[in-house]
Amino acid sequence: MIQVRIKPGVEDRIRGFFPWVYRPEIISYSKQPKKGDLVVVRDYSGRFLGYGYINPSTNISIRIVSFNKEEPIGEELIRKRLKDALDYRKRLSLDSNAYRLVHSEGDFLPGLIVDVYGEYAVVEFTTYGMRSFKDWVVKALVELLKPKGIYERVSDYVATIEGVEDKGGILYGDVPEEVTIWEHDLKFLVLVPRGQKTGFFLDQRRARRLIRNFVKPGDECLDLFCHTGGFALNMKRAGAKKVTAVDLSEEALKVGKKNASLNQMSDVEWLEANAFDFLRKMHAEGRRFDLVVIDPPSFAKNKASVPSALRGYKELFFRGLHVTKPGGYLVVYSCSFHIRREHLLQTLLEASKDVKRQVRIVGESIQDLDHPWMLQTPNTLYLKGIYAEVL
Ligand SMILES: C[S@@+](CC[C@H](N)C(=O)[O-])C[C@H]1O[C@@H](n2cnc3c(N)ncnc32)[C@H](O)[C@@H]1O
CATH class of the missing domain: 3.30.750.80 (RNA methyltransferase domain (HRMD) like)
Known part of the structure; x- marks a missing residue:
């Protein structure tokens, strides 16, 4: 197996179970590796650190699969x-x-x-x-x-x-x-070969259940970035009178409509639109909802895109607060690791000042229990949600 030595200082992080070695941290190889080769990672003086695999052309070059000398990859x-x-x-x-x-x-x-x-x-x-x-x-x-x-x-x-x-x-x-899958007391269709990601946003299962706490019978609710209606159907199940569900994807909306009939639900309005444009229109028309959910795709795939992602969130929160009725709820999520909980709270605070509305935080959520995250690899915690009562 190819032996890789890393720079002095990096070994402490790896001994603390951080599983990545970045390309500039490598000092030498016993043999020039190819993409996918198995490697033994050693510190600068040759002591064992872990078994991993390598891609010499990516920034994260080595991923360590085993920190145990007795447990090689196989x-x-x-x-x-x-x-x-x-x-x-x-x-x-x-x-x-x-x-x-x-x-x-x-x-x-x-x-x-x-x-x-x-x-x-x-x-x-x-x-x-x-x-x-x-x-x-x-x-x-x-x-x-x-x-x-x-x-x-x-x-x-x-x-x-x-x-x-x-x-x-x-x-x-x-x-x-x-x-067809079931989640809580609802059924959903999943397009395995063609749907977004692997077909369904499993990470939001707990949040979809949680959302029912914020719906009163007769409410009017808005599910922005609705995909196939995950939140929309839970809002209906909790007694919402009418739900407006908005997404850019025609295919996701088609599945959303099928999901509504699969669960014998009516009064969900499925709209193909850009959520930013839709919110602007609702704001201009003075429309208001009892509950607004905003669950956008990742706006920040890397650190460099954080400022522009935050501008996007600011716009969504500003309009979202405007279109929430007094005493209603605005629930916002981010599925990007680079957008931290503190970013979301700060952006919401700034938007609330602009809108001049008092906000009470009534809950928070992260990805569900089947998406465990490693303390040593913080990127594995990517999904956060803030539940805000808008006074
Ligand atoms: C994270 S998923 C939402 C998951 C959903 N809440 C659920 O529980 O299944 C984000 C969705 O945003 C949609 N989308 C992306 N950009 C959009 C935009 N500008 N306006 C509206 N929808 C958009 C995608 O098609 C995708 O369905």
């Missing part, structure tokens, strides 16, 4: 990690047949995402190196889950950054275009 280790991940999910009361089985570093498998939708699993390898363990992953998933099918999704981002040329597809069994 089929057995991958199977054990997957079994541990499943055992942990079995302990949780997620109230759904859809869950995240593997959350990358959060399950000690950097570069691997596995989402389970009933009898099907969707796999996403977010690094070239983890993708080279594909056969082991599929074999273990078949043994552990006994699924009807496994599908691989390859995002454009991963294809570009990691240089994965494959387009993904069925890895095992058969996978239909649409899978």
Whole structure:
């Protein structure tokens, strides 16, 4: 196996279980590595730090999979990690047949995402190196889950950054275009091969249930960036009289409409629009809602884009506060690691000053329990939500 030595000073971080080695931190290789090669990471004086895999052309060059000298990377280790991940999910009361089985570093498998939708699993390898363990992953998933099918999704981002040329597809069994899952007392259709991400935003399961606390029978609610109606249907279930659900994606809205009929719900208005334009229009017309949910996609994929992302949030919060009735609720989320809880609170505070409305924070949420995050790898905590009563 290729031996890699790293610069003095970096070893403390790795001994503290930080699993990444950045390219400039590498001093030498025992042999020039290729993308996906297994490596042993050593400190400058040759002491063992961990086993990992390498991509010499990316900024995060090495991901450490094992910090234990007695546990080298191999089929057995991958199977054990997957079994541990499943055992942990079995302990949780997620109230759904859809869950995240593997959350990358959060399950000690950097570069691997596995989402389970009933009898099907969707796999996403977010690094070239983890993708080279594909056969082991599929074999273990078949043994552990006994699924009807496994599908691989390859995002454009991963294809570009990691240089994965494959387009993904069925890895095992058969996978239909649409899978019906249940979450709490609702059913949802998931487009496994074509939907956004792996098909459904499982991370918001707990928040979708939580939102029911802020709905009174007869309320008028707004679900901005609604995707296939996750929040909209929960608002209806909690007794909302009317829900307006807005998204840019025609396909997501089509599924949203099907989801409403699957749950025998009416009075959801599905609107294909840019949420920013829609909010501006509602503000100009003086429209107000009892509950407004804002769950946008990630506006900040890196640190450099934080200022522009915050401008986007400021605009959404400013208009969102305007269109919330006195005593109503504005609930906002961010799914970007780079946008911290403090950023959201500060931006909301500034928007509330501009709008001259007092705001009481009544709750907060993060990604659900099947998305565990590592204290040593803070990027694994990416989703935050703030629940604000607008006076
Ligand atoms: C994080 S997802 C929302 C997930 C949803 N709340 C759920 O529970 O399933 C973000 C959604 O925003 C939509 N979107 C992205 N940009 C948008 C925009 N400018 N206006 C409206 N929707 C947008 C995407 O199509 C996607 O469905």
